[in-house]
Amino acid sequence: MKFFIDTADLSEIEEIASWGCLAGVTTNPSLYAKIGGKLADFEDHMVKICKLVGDDVPVSAESTATTTEGMIEEGRRLAALAPNIVVKLPICPEALAATRVLAEEGIRVNMTLIFSVPQALLAARAGARYISPFVGRFDDIGEDGIDQLDSVVSAVYNYDYGWWEDEGGVEIISASLRTAQHVTQAALMGADIATIPYATLKKCVTHPLTVNGLAAFEADWKKVTGAE
Numbered sequence: 001m002k003f004f005i006d007t008a009d010l011s012e013i014e015e016i017a018s019w020g021c022l023a024g025v026t027t028n029p030s031l032y033a034k035i036g037g038k039l040a041d042f043e044d045h046m047v048k049i050c051k052l053v054g055d056d057v058p059v060s061a062e063s064t065a066t067t068t069e070g071m072i073e074e075g076r077r078l079a080a081l082a083p084n085i086v087v088k089l090p091i092c093p094e095a096l097a098a099t100r101v102l103a104e105e106g107i108r109v110n111m112t113l114i115f116s117v118p119q120a121l122l123a124a125r126a127g128a129r130y131i132s133p134f135v136g137r138f139d140d141i142g143e144d145g146i147d148q149l150d151s152v153v154s155a156v157y158n159y160d161y162g163w164w165e166d167e168g169g170v171e172i173i174s175a176s177l178r179t180a181q182h183v184t185q186a187a188l189m190g191a192d193i194a195t196i197p198y199a200t201l202k203k204c205v206t207h208p209l210t211v212n213g214l215a216a217f218e219a220d221w222k223k224v225t226g227a228e
């Protein structure tokens with residue numbers, strides 16, 4: 001499973017990129033608003049993220065257009081900002097139509113706000129490069145987000161779509177992940193990618209037994225070196 005970070009915060013991206021295992025970045029309007037982003041700076045900010053992570057690391061930038069024509073126009077504009085931009089579109093009829101046009105032009109789309117198997121399959125058929133089923137928001141309404149993700153993963157991998165074969169085919173981004181346990185379950189079911197908030201990534205890299213074990217090693221090493 002590949003690790004993406006789900007944030008628009010440059011310092012968070014820079015820190016996690018320094019770990020050497022960051023494979024992508026996803027943003028959305030809420031994450032951009034969270035860092036105090038302004039409309040006039042949006043495209044410059046996306047370019048900064050793209051330059052920070054490098055051309056081989058996909059960066060999802062979301063279109064806020066509401067018509068097919070608007071999504072196509074904004075998608076083309078965003079894709080022209082940097083070679084690693086992926087246009088994020090929310091699943092709806094207008095976005096499916098826009099995805100088809102953009103995919104035929106070689107522009108990668110990450111179809112987001114996926115909450116069902118039919119939504120995911122429609123996105124793949126329309127030519128989405130990435131499909132983002134949400135987990136945590138399903139849990140928020142008393143449903144089982146991991147169970148739903150499992151259904152999406154199984155259904156999507158039942159078929160070939162004929163899109164993006166030179167890049168390994170359509171990939172599933174497990175999104176709205178809130179815990180390390182969500183990440184574990186997404187990996188066990190074989191989801192291609194997990195996009196994870198900064199705070200959850202920090203939790204993924206640690207474990208209480210790792211902390212305890214390190215403290216014991218340090219204490220014992222002081223006995224060896226006589227530094228006590």
Ligand code: G3P
Pocket residue numbers: 006026028031134136137175176177178195
């Ligand atoms: O990638 C989607 C993600 O940003 C949504 O997360 O926690 O707002 O449901 P959340």
